Amino acid sequence: MITSTMIDQYNLKSLPADVYKNSKIHYFKNGDIITSSEENQTQKRLLLLLQGRAKVIFLSNDGESTLLEFLNRNDWIGELELVGVTTSYKQVVSLGSSVCLAIPQAIVTKYLINDVAFLQQFNHYLANKIIKRTDLMLTAKAYSFKERLATFMLNDAYNSEYSEPHRLVMEYLGISYRHLLYTYNQLVDEGFIDKIGRNKYKLNMQRIESLSITATTSDHAELQ
Numbered sequence: 455m456i457t458s459t460m461i462d463q464y465n466l467k468s469l470p471a472d473v474y475k476n477s478k479i480h481y482f483k484n485g486d487i488i489t490s491s492e493e494n495q496t497q498k499r500l501l502l503l504l505q506g507r508a509k510v511i512f513l514s515n516d517g518e519s520t521l522l523e524f525l526n527r528n529d530w531i532g533e534l535e536l537v538g539v540t541t542s543y544k545q546v547v548s549l550g551s552s553v554c555l556a557i558p559q560a561i562v563t564k565y566l567i568n569d570v571a572f573l574q575q576f577n578h579y580l581a582n583k584i585i586k587r588t589d590l591m592l593t594a595k596a597y598s599f600k601e602r603l604a605t606f607m608l609n610d611a612y613n614s615e616y617s618e619p620h621r622l623v624m625e626y627l628g629i630s631y632r633h634l635l636y637t638y639n640q641l642v643d644e645g646f647i648d649k650i651g652r653n654k655y656k657l658n659m660q661r662i663e664s665l666s667i668t669a670t671t672s673d674h675a676e677l678q
Contacts, residue, residue, distance in 0.1 A: 506552025
């Protein structure tokens with residue numbers, strides 16, 4: 455049951471009252487699968503990430519995984535299925551603790567599909583998502599790989615620890631294996647991270663945040 459405290463805490467009043475009254479809130483731990491394409495086809499629900507972070511992973515027929523994007527607070531999950539687009543097999547995995555609002559498809563159909571205010575807000579969200587992905591591609595040209603890797607590690611870390619297969623990182627950031635290892639070693643030598651296991655690092659949060667693209671962008675904004 456969604457309480458009045460939850461409604462205020464997660465700002466659910468932005469949705470029609472009948473939506474959150476007929477939906478559920480789910481809690482996830484680090485590494486939990488929030489949902490998958492297969493599950494969403496059977497349960498037919500729309501999810502809203504209320505708290506925490508998540509990552510979207512594509513799974514190929516041969517079992518290989520590819521990181522597609524990171525999700526943050528107020529990101530929708532299953533939005534393409536909402537507009538009738540069939541997607542390839544994907545999993546959404548929680549990064550740390552996360553909280554989601556799960557809206558059953560029947561409630562989506564009854565209260566949201568024909569709600570003009572919601573659809574305007576939803577279209578705005580989808581447009582911003584496209585712009586964000588375009589900006590991400592442009593970022594590759596505007597910043598050094600060391601800055602991009604630092605930002606990626608911050609986005610992917612939990613409890614200041616980071617661990618991802620090299621192949622996944624190489625594909626997501628478009629870099630060679632040799633250059634990736636060289637940059638990891640460079641970050642270690644410069645005190646941004648400490649290696650604590652195979653493909654596992656402890657982040658010096660204050661140091662590596664200063665190297666991230668977000669920090670760099672803020673510095674540029676302050677200078678203008």
